[in-house]
Amino acid sequence: MADSKQFSYDGLFAKSAPAPRASGGAAKRGKYDFAVAYPDPDSIPFDGLMEGLKQGLDEEGRDLALYAPPQGYGPLREFITEKMARDRDIHVTPDDIVIGDGSGQPIHMLLEVLVDPGDVLLTDDFVYTGTLSQMRRFQGDIRGVETDGDGMVPDALESAIQQASGEGKKPKLIYLIPTFQNPQGWTMPLERRQAVLDISQKHGIPIMEDDCYVDLRYEGDDVASFHAMDDTNSVMYVASFSKIIAPGMRLGYLTAPPELLSRALAAKSGGSANYFASFAVHRYVTGHLDGHIEEINDIQRAKRDSMLAGLGENFGDKAEWSSPEGGLFLWLKMQEEADLLSIRDDVLDSHDVGYLPGPNFAPDGVSGRNCARLCFGYNTPDEIYDGIAALAQAFEQQGVL
Ligand SMILES: Cc1ncc(COP(=O)(O)O)c(C=O)c1O
Secondary structure, X not given: OOOOOOOOOOOOOOOOOOOOOOOOOOOOOOOEXXXXXXXXXXXXXXXXXXXXXXXXXXXXXXXXXXXXXXXXXXXXXXXXXXXXXXHHOOOOOHHHEEEEOOOHHHHHHHHHHHOOOOOXXXXXXXXXXXXXXXXXXXXXXXXXXXEEOOEEOHHHHHHHHHHHHXXXXXXXXXXXXXXOOOOOOOOOOHHHHHHHHHHHHHHOOOEEEEOOOOOXXXXXXXXXXXXHHOOOOOEXXXXXXXXXXXXHHOOEEEEOOHHHHHHHHHOOOOOOOOHHHHHHHHHHHHHHHHHHHHHXXXXXXXXXXXXXXXXXXXXXXXXXXXXOOEOOEEEEEOXXXXXXXXXXXHHHHXXXXXXXXXXXXXXXXXXXXXXXXXXXXXXXXXXXXXXXXXXXXXXXXXXXX
């Protein structure tokens, strides 16, 4: 082929384009993979999903020829409203729901319609990376608010709002994962929720409630959702099938007041969430979801207990960790000088243990070097126990334990 001058995209990127992201090869995973919040791979209900898909295709498969309404598959939206009413005391209609590509897309849609560059966004001091990167994508001024074992500290929230106000800014929203928080594992008790809600309402700042893990409860009682506690339309709510069926299904959902939902819907790309997956999930969850959740929670409880036992035996009083009542991870805190970020790759190479260090979850991108999130969803209980022993050995060799 003759030499051809290759086209260059230099200078063409939009000013608001995100920074490049590496494509291709997945990040190296450890044998003991405590890095990513996977659910248990062996309990994905393949047979039930296959059957559900077949039934859905038999009954409505011809609809795949159509471009479906962007809010998503109606019967699945109906199921979601019934589940939300029963489990979370949230009473909305299927018209108030948008199904998205996981709950990540609904979060993106909300941020897209709410956030201008420089807007102050309040989050927990360590918080889910996916939302943080979307907030950065829209150039929010993300401010982490101090938390303790019960979640966001109300006085600290009040101070953060006052500080923004002193700068002439009113925060745009407060993002909360009140149940089995990612990455810290705590659940915010009712009184704390009420205190945070009171502050948000007093200042007229909406809450984005992310209830992604709420069904994965291994002990204790459910706590009311912010959405159910609020009677002023100031809470938007997202949740997902990722952690109770599988992330690969890519189905999550959003409910918000109509004026916001209609704007978010306008920001939704790609039309309706996948109908093919929606058929399978809808037919499967109808009548099977409760049993399935019970089953996976028994499995995950054993995994959590194994990780807690391993930590108790290998880390003793040389570290602190959260003891979550559910979800998929806990938060490990080593002595102040430990730098779990700089040793992460060595630990992975030498001992085959993966984890995510604190700065991944910090709004400032640097705090929390002595902390790490440890997920217990993927490995078996025995592997988890061995993996924690290997982690302790690696930390000892690195001089942080
Ligand atoms: C707190 C939280 N919210 C949202 C998501 C997004 O998940 P998905 O898009 O698969 O529903 C995750 C995924 O790990 C998460 O931890």
